[in-house]
Amino acid sequence: MSATIIDGKKTSSDIKRELADEVAQLKKVGITPKLVVVLVGEDPASEIYVKNKEKACDLVGIDSVKHLLPASTSQKELLDLVNKLNNDDSVNGILVQLPLPKQIDENAIILAIDPEKDVDGFHPINVGALMIGTATFSSCTPSGCIELLKRYNIKIEGSKAVVVGRSNIVGKPVAMMLLHENATVELCHSRTRDLAAETRQADILIAGIGKPKFITADMVKPGAAVIDVGINRTEDGLCGDVDFEAVKEVASAITPVPRGVGPMTIAMLLRNTVTAAKMHAAKGRK
Ligand code: GUN
Secondary structure (H helix, E strand, C coil): CCCEECCHHHHHHHHHHHHHHHHHHHHHCCCCCEEEEEEECCCHHHHHHHHHHHHHHHHHCCEEEEEEECCCCCHHHHHHHHHHHHCCCCCCEEEECCCCCCCCCHHHHHHHCCHHHCCCCCCHHHHHHHHHCCCCCCCHHHHHHHHHHHHCCCCCCCCEEEEECCCCCCHHHHHHHHHHCCCEEEEECCCCCCHHHHHCCCCEEEECCCCCCCECHHHCCCCCEEEECCCEEECCEEECCECHHHHCCCCCEECCCCCCHHHHHHHHHHHHHHHHHHHHHHCCCC
C-alpha cells in the first residue's frame, strides 16, 4: 500500500489562514507585526526564498521590509544595520538570510541579533532555551517538521525517531524537539556505523543530510513516517534527501519535495513573527 502524502503546501496555507485571522485581531488593538529580511549578495536560491517570505507576509497581513545589500558588504556594515534594527521598536522580527558572503562571519551576525527579535531561532540564547524546553522562538524548519507530524496525527510520544544529519539548523534542533514530544531519539550522521541498520528501526525518520535521494527504500521500516528536509537542485530538477518514489511504497506517510517541509518553514517564520509582536506589545512596545 502506498503512503499518505503529507501535503506541506496545504498545511502551510491552513496555518497562514489561522495567522491571518490572528493578525486581523491584533491590528484591531493597534499591533501590526513587522518582519525585516536582510539579503546580502545575489544568491539566486536566497532571492527566491526572500521573495516567498515577502509574499507570505503580505498574505497574512504582516508588514515586511526588505534590505538588499551588495555582495561586497562588510561585516561592520551588516552589524551596523542589525544594531539599527535591534533598536527600532517598530521591528518585531529580524531575519538575515544565510548563507552570507565569505568576508562575513555568520556566527557574529547571529550573535548580534536581539534574541527577542530572532524569529529564525538561531541565536545561542534561543538554541539554549530550546535545549531546556523554554523556547519562545525555535528554528522554523524543525518546527515545521513537528507541526506536520502533529497535524497528520502521527504519534510522536513513545515512538523511535531517527534523525539523519546533525546540522545546527535542522538535525540538532529537530532531535531536541522530538525529545520534548517524548520520542526516543537517535541522531545519526556521516560517521554513523551501519546507518541503514539504525534508520530501519525508525517509526519516524527525519532526513536532513543534503544528498539527493540518499535514503533508499531498504533503509526504511515498513509503516514508518518519513519527513524529508532536503532540497537538492539536480539536473532532473528539485529533489529531496529521500528516494520518494521507492520509499512511498514502504512508508505509511511521507513528505514530498517540493510541497513538503519547505512551505512549512515560511509558515513557522510567520508564526514566530506574530509571537514576537505579541511579546513586544506585552512589554509596552508596538
Ligand atoms: N537559508 C536557508 N534557510 C534559512 C532560514 O531558515 N533562515 C535563514 N536566515 N537563512 C536561511
